[in-house]
Amino acid sequence: MERRNLLRAAVAAPAATLVTAAPAHATPANKFDSSSPRFAIAVLPDTQYLFDADSADPAPLRETFGYLLEQRAEDNIAFLTHLGDVTEHGTEQEIVLAGQTFSRIDGKLPYSVLAGNHDIDGSKDDQRGPSAYLSTFGPQRQRRSKTFLGASKDGYNSAHLLEAAGRKWLILALDWRISDSGLAWARETLTKHQVPTIVTTHDLAYADDGGLAYLSGNGQRLWDQLIKGNDRIFLTLNGHYWPPGRTVLKNDAGHDVHVHITNYQDRYYGGAGMIRLYRFDLVRNRIDVETFAPWFLARDPARRTPLEAETIELTSDVDRFSLDFDFGARFPQAQPAPRPAAQVVDRHTAAYWRFDEKGQSVADGATIRDLSGRGNHLTVRRLANSTDQTLTVSAEHHPGAPAHASLRFDGGKGPDRGATLQTAAGAPITTAKFLDGYTIEAFVKLPEPFEGDHAWMGILSWEGRAGDAGKHSGWSDLEPTCSLNVSGERFLQYVLYSEIGDHNPTSWSHALPTGVWQHLAVVNDGRRSVVHVNGSKIARNPTQPARGIATLGRPFVIGATSFDLKYGQGFYGWIGDVRITGRALRPEQFLPGGHFR
Incomplete structure (x- = not known):
C-alpha cells in the first residue's frame, strides 16, 4: 500500500x-534497490x-x-x-x-x-x-x-x-x-x-x-x-x-x-x-x-x-x-555507449533488429538486417498515401536501448498512411511456433502532442487471418494471429491466437504516456502470456492458456497491423530496437538490463 x-x-x-x-518483517530489513528510479x-x-x-x-x-x-x-x-x-x-x-x-x-x-x-x-x-x-x-x-x-x-x-x-x-x-x-x-x-x-x-x-x-x-x-x-x-x-x-x-x-x-x-x-x-x-x-x-x-x-x-x-x-x-536536465549523465549486437544476442535469440547501421536506408525496398544471424531480414514498404517523411531514421532512443537510434513513423488513418517493415514470407520467424515460450521486446515512444486519430495502430504483428489458422474464438476471423497495438485511449493491447487450442487471450495496459520512451515486453512461459511496461507487469494479463503462436508462414511486420491481409494505417511515433527470444526472460534480462527510466 x-x-x-x-x-x-x-x-x-x-x-x-x-x-x-x-508487517514487521515482510521483507529483509536491509533490502534496498539502488537501480530503482524511485x-x-x-x-x-x-x-x-x-x-x-x-x-x-x-x-x-x-x-x-x-x-x-x-x-x-x-x-x-x-x-x-x-x-x-x-x-x-x-x-x-x-x-x-x-x-x-x-x-x-x-x-x-x-x-x-x-x-x-x-x-x-x-x-x-x-x-x-x-x-x-x-x-x-x-x-x-x-x-x-x-x-x-x-x-x-x-x-x-x-x-x-x-x-x-x-x-x-x-x-x-x-x-x-x-x-x-x-x-x-x-x-x-x-x-x-x-x-x-x-x-x-x-x-x-x-x-x-x-x-x-x-x-x-x-x-x-x-x-x-x-x-x-x-x-x-x-x-x-x-x-x-x-x-x-x-x-x-x-x-x-x-x-x-x-x-x-x-x-x-x-x-x-x-x-x-x-x-x-x-x-x-x-x-x-x-x-x-x-x-x-x-x-x-x-x-x-x-x-x-x-x-x-x-x-x-x-x-x-x-x-x-x-x-x-x-x-536529467539539471544533472545530465554521460550516455552509455551503444552496445554491440553480440552483447544482446545469444543462442535463444530468434530475431533482433536495430536501426543504427551506418548509412541505414529507409527508402522503399531497403533492407534492415536481422542481427540474430537467422535471416529474418526486413524490407521497407510504404502504404499507398505516404511520402519519404512517413518513415525516417532518428537519433532518439531509450536510455537503456543497445542502439542509439530509432525509426520515426508518421502513420495515420489519412487514409492508408504509414510504413511497414516486413520479413519475406519464408523467413524462419514466419513459421516459428514458440511452444516452449518466448519474449517479444520493443522500445516505443508516442509523440507529444499526440495529434490525430491513431486508434488501433499496430506496433508489430504476424500477418495472417485467424480463421485461416482455424481460430474462431476472438473478435474477428479476419484479424491477424498475433499483434501488439495501441487503442484509441493509448492502452497497449496484445492479441494472441495460441497454436494449441482455440484460445484468444488479450492483455491490456494502462494508458501509455506521450513524449516518453517505453520498453514493452511480452513474456510467455509456454502456459500464459504476461505483458510488462518498463519492467513492471501490467494488471490485465488474462489467465487463459496461451501456448505458442498460431503463425501461418506470412510476414512478420513492424509498424502496422493488418486486417484481412490489408493495411489501412501505420504506426505514429518512434520504434527502437526489437528483439524476439525463444524463451521466457526475467525483467532483469530485458534489453535495458533491468534498468528502467
Whole structure:
C-alpha cells in the first residue's frame, strides 16, 4: 500500500489492520534497490527533548528507527539524515543514551548525524576539540557505514556518498558552526565528487509564520561561501528553528536551490521522533515530501489521545508538498555507449533488429538486417498515401536501448498512411511456433502532442487471418494471429491466437504516456502470456492458456497491423530496437538490463 494511503487508513483503522498493511518483517530489513528510479531519504530533526537529563524518553525514536527498518524495502529508503540537537545538554549521560538508541540502525540503515548547538559547546566552531558527542557520533562510528565517504580533520563534518536511482548522490553533514577550514574541506569534497548534493546542517534558515524561509546569519555565510557557487547543491535541510518553512533561491548558475527547515521539537512530545520522507521519483521528475510520527502511527487508533491523533501526520504546505525537478536536465549523465549486437544476442535469440547501421536506408525496398544471424531480414514498404517523411531514421532512443537510434513513423488513418517493415514470407520467424515460450521486446515512444486519430495502430504483428489458422474464438476471423497495438485511449493491447487450442487471450495496459520512451515486453512461459511496461507487469494479463503462436508462414511486420491481409494505417511515433527470444526472460534480462527510466 502506498505510504500516504496507509497514513490515511491509520487514523481510523484498528491496530490489526495497520499491522497487516505494514508487517514487521515482510521483507529483509536491509533490502534496498539502488537501480530503482524511485527512492526515499528520511530526515530526522531535533530530538533534544527525548534526551533531556532525567526526563529522557528514547521510546519514540526507537519506534521511528524500527519503522524505517521495517519499511526500508517497501519505501526504498536509501538514507537517514539527522539535523542536529540530538540531545538537550550534550552531557555524556544524554549522548551515551542517544548513541545506544542509534545502535538500532547501525549497519542496517546508512545515516548521517551532525552536531547542533545543544550537543556541544555552541560558542565555538568545529575546531572546539574533543566532546562527548564526537566520542559517540564521530567518524569512528560513521565509517562502519558503506555510504561514509570521509570527514574533516576535526571530525565534526562528514560526507556520505549514496547510490540510488542508478546514480550517485552526495550528502554533506555540516557542524552547527563550520570553520573556514571546514568550508575548505567541503569545497574540496564537492570538487572531487561532481554529483547531485544535499547540504544538511543545524542552522541555515528560519521561517515566518506563513512558512516562508529566510537565510539566517550563519546560513548567509554558508550560502555565500559554499552553496551558491556549487551548482551541484540543489537542496539544503536544517532544523534549529521553528516553525518549518521553505523557499527557493537562485545560485550563481541561475538554478534553483530548495531551502527547507524541518523541526518539530515544539510539537507534542518534543516531536515524538517525527520524520520527513523525501520521495525521489526520477520517472516523474518529482520529489514528494511527507511528515509523520511513526510512534503515534503504531498506536491503536481507538486508544490514541487527542494530541497523539492530531500529530500522526502534518499536512500544511510546508510539511506535505511536491516539487517538480527535472533531474536529467539539471544533472545530465554521460550516455552509455551503444552496445554491440553480440552483447544482446545469444543462442535463444530468434530475431533482433536495430536501426543504427551506418548509412541505414529507409527508402522503399531497403533492407534492415536481422542481427540474430537467422535471416529474418526486413524490407521497407510504404502504404499507398505516404511520402519519404512517413518513415525516417532518428537519433532518439531509450536510455537503456543497445542502439542509439530509432525509426520515426508518421502513420495515420489519412487514409492508408504509414510504413511497414516486413520479413519475406519464408523467413524462419514466419513459421516459428514458440511452444516452449518466448519474449517479444520493443522500445516505443508516442509523440507529444499526440495529434490525430491513431486508434488501433499496430506496433508489430504476424500477418495472417485467424480463421485461416482455424481460430474462431476472438473478435474477428479476419484479424491477424498475433499483434501488439495501441487503442484509441493509448492502452497497449496484445492479441494472441495460441497454436494449441482455440484460445484468444488479450492483455491490456494502462494508458501509455506521450513524449516518453517505453520498453514493452511480452513474456510467455509456454502456459500464459504476461505483458510488462518498463519492467513492471501490467494488471490485465488474462489467465487463459496461451501456448505458442498460431503463425501461418506470412510476414512478420513492424509498424502496422493488418486486417484481412490489408493495411489501412501505420504506426505514429518512434520504434527502437526489437528483439524476439525463444524463451521466457526475467525483467532483469530485458534489453535495458533491468534498468528502467
